[in-house]
Amino acid sequence: MEFLAPRQTDPPHGGVKIVNLLAQPKGRIALFTLLYLSEGGPIGFIWWALPTMLRTAGVAVPQITALTALLVLPWVFKFLWAPLVDACRTPRWGFRAWIITAQLAMGAALLPLSWLDPVEHFPWWGALLLLHAFCAATQDVAIDALAIHAVPESQRGTLNGCMQTGMLVGRSLFGGGALLIVSVWGKQWVIIALVTVIWTTSLCLLGAKESVENTGFKNRIADFRLHLSSAFRRRTTWLGLAFALTAAAGFEATGQLAGPFLVDRGVPEKTIGVFFGAVVVATVLGGLIGGKLSDRWGRIRAVAVFLIGFVAMIVGLAWTDLALANPNPTLLFSWLTGMYFFIGLFTAASYALFMDLTDPRLGGTQFSAFMAATNGCESGSAWAAGRVMATTNYATAFLVLSAASLLSLPLLVWLAKAGAKKADLETGAPTL
Numbered sequence: 001m002e003f004l005a006p007r008q009t010d011p012p013h014g015g016v017k018i019v020n021l022l023a024q025p026k027g028r029i030a031l032f033t034l035l036y037l038s039e040g041g042p043i044g045f046i047w048w049a050l051p052t053m054l055r056t057a058g059v060a061v062p063q064i065t066a067l068t069a070l071l072v073l074p075w076v077f078k079f080l081w082a083p084l085v086d087a088c089r090t091p092r093w094g095f096r097a098w099i100i101t102a103q104l105a106m107g108a109a110l111l112p113l114s115w116l117d118p119v120e121h122f123p124w125w126g127a128l129l130l131l132h133a134f135c136a137a138t139q140d141v142a143i144d145a146l147a148i149h150a151v152p153e154s155q156r157g158t159l160n161g162c163m164q165t166g167m168l169v170g171r172s173l174f175g176g177g178a179l180l181i182v183s184v185w186g187k188q189w190v191i192i193a194l195v196t197v198i199w200t201t202s203l204c205l206l207g208a209k210e211s212v213e214n215t216g217f218k219n220r221i222a223d224f225r226l227h228l229s230s231a232f233r234r235r236t237t238w239l240g241l242a243f244a245l246t247a248a249a250g251f252e253a254t255g256q257l258a259g260p261f262l263v264d265r266g267v268p269e270k271t272i273g274v275f276f277g278a279v280v281v282a283t284v285l286g287g288l289i290g291g292k293l294s295d296r297w298g299r300i301r302a303v304a305v306f307l308i309g310f311v312a313m314i315v316g317l318a319w320t321d322l323a324l325a326n327p328n329p330t331l332l333f334s335w336l337t338g339m340y341f342f343i344g345l346f347t348a349a350s351y352a353l354f355m356d357l358t359d360p361r362l363g364g365t366q367f368s369a370f371m372a373a374t375n376g377c378e379s380g381s382a383w384a385a386g387r388v389m390a391t392t393n394y395a396t397a398f399l400v401l402s403a404a405s406l407l408s409l410p411l412l413v414w415l416a417k418a419g420a421k422k423a424d425l426e427t428g429a430p431t432l
Contacts, residue, residue, distance in 0.1 A: 020207040022150050031204050032151075032159060033166040035143050038103065038201040040170025041194050042136045046071050046129065049175050053187055054125075057118045067126055074130075074137035076375055079368035082141045086364045087224040094210040095149065095363075098142035103202045105135040107195040114188040144371075145363030148355050149210070154295060156355050157302070161291025161348040165284050170197075172280055227361045236418045237366070240357040243411045244373035245380075247303075247350065250402035251310045251343050252378045253385035254317070258336060261394045265321075267329045275333055279340045286344020294349035299356055300416045302349040304409060310342035311402045318395035318402075357415075 021027035046068065054064045085098050109132035118125050151159050174194055181190050231237055262272050294302035317335035320327050354370040381401055388397040 020209050021204060022208045022210075025155060028151055028155075029159060029162050031208070032143070032147055033162045034201045034204055035099070036163040036166035037170040038198045039136070039140055039143065040167035041174040041197050042106065042132065042170075043167075044171030044173065044175030045190070045194055046133065047171075047175070049190070050129075053190075054118055059119055059122060063122065067129070070126070071129055071133045074133040075140070076372065078137040078141055079365065079372045081138070082145075082364040082368040083224065083228070085138065085141050085145055086362055087221055089220070095142045095146035096205045096208045096210055099139055099146065100202045100205055102135045102139035102142060103198050106132050106139065107198045109135065110191055110195050110198075114191040141364040141368050144355075144367045146210075148358050148363035148367060149360045153356055156352040157291040157294035157299070157349060159291065160351045160355070161287040161289070161344075164287035164291075164344065164348055164351075168280055168284055168287075172277075224361070227359055228365065231359050231362055231366055236357050236415060239411050239415050239418065240354060240370055241373045243350075243408050243415070244354065244370050245377050246411075247307060247405055247408040248346070248374065248377050249381040249384075249408075250314050250398070250405035251339055251346075252381040253401035254314050254336075254339060254398050255343075256382040257385055257389065257394060257397060261321075262329070262332065264394070265327065265329065265332065267332075271329070275336075279337055282337050282341040283344040283347075286341040286346075287348040288344075290345030291348035291352065293345070294352055299349060299353045300412050303346065303353055304412050306342055306346035306349055307405060307409065310339050310346055311405055313339035313342055314398050314402045318398040321393075321395045353415075 019027065021031040051064050051068055054067075055061065085095070089095070109128045112128055113125060116124055116128075147156075147159060147163075174190070174197075181193065259272060259276070262275075263269065290302065290306055297305075313335050317332065317339070320331055320335060324331075354367060358366040358370070381404075385397045385401050388400050
């Protein structure tokens with residue numbers, strides 16, 4: 001659904017005009033890229049920078065791993081409270097209000113960490129970071145729901161490419177970048193910078209206008225239950241969940257094993273670190289290109305081509321490792337760079353596909369279920385690859401999990417058929 005709102009809100013008495021970024025395509029791209037930047041920052045901080053910071057401060061490794069494992073849980077289980085975001089909407093309290101409230105709480109939970117000592121006040125660090133993670137996961141749900149509600153299907157590929165760019169930039173700035181800031185100015189400036197980014201992006205939502213029907217609470221809950229029941233009776237929903245659970249198995253497994261694989265092939269640790277920092281560029285480029293191509297080619301076709309592309313890169317990596325006794329690291333880096341480029345292509349296109357499969361009235365709930373399935377694919381693929389690697393070798397693990405990705409291709413064929421059938425039965429229904 002498109003927002004029927006003026007491009008800007010004119011304040012009385014000739015004051016400053018507040019632009020409604022949701023009212024125009026370029027404005028939407030800018031808004032959601034910035035919002036995803038504010039999503040990626042906390043994730044980069046918690047998953048990349050925090051363990052190093054805590055260990056440097058003297059926190060024991062078992063405490064660190066227990067904390068990081070706990071902090072991931074809100075993102076894994078966010079679909080459990082996502083229905084509140086969809087159902088509890090009024091003309092005065094929409095997705096915009098959910099996002100702004102979540103971001104204010106995210107920053108408020110982080111601020112005390114700028115003066116609390118992580119060793120002496122470790123329980124406080126754990127509690128505040130868990131509160132922050134819960135609010136960040138809720139922010140994630142609301143942003144995705146707003147995007148599905150606001151952005152036309154024909155623009156979702158481009159949008160997802162830009163959003164993934166924002167996410168990756170945020171992760172890099174507050175992942176590896178945070179460690180550089182800590183080494184020079186101390187952890188308090190990392191916290192302050194992260195809070196500033198989170199709160200500043202909230203300002204971009206001030207002029208946003210949402211279209212929300214003014215119905216009673218009981219009617220909203222009844223409608224939500226009806227739409228939810230209908231969505232999970234659709235074949236496309238279950239095909240989408242199955243695809244999310246399997247399609248990325250090849251690159252998730254290869255990505256998890258890439259670091260140890262390069263170490264065992266004699267690549268210096270510092271070189272590996274530089275490579276993983278630089279390869280983000282390939283992923284970003286892939287996301288921007290893949291999103292646009294999926295808008296032009298059609299979602300199903302683009303996703304299939306990009307899936308075959310990252311599998312081809314992984315097969316090339318495995319063949320190189322099997323065929324050459326001491327493969328040149330540059331050759332290994334080339335195959336991996338190609339894989340990460342196709343990961344960017346595939347991620348932007350497949351996330352747009354999941355948005356297309358989502359009922360806009362269930363934007364938070366249904367899309368969160370798809371994202372939970374992708375998280376399940378990441379976890380399961382890493383576990384399976386480790387087991388295969390333990391009994392065979394790296395190349396076999398890469399190939400076995402890539403085969404699982406290829407086995408998901410028939411699901412795309414069935415999705416295309418289901419989408420075509422829906423378009424024939426429903427006037428104006430979008431095709432896949």
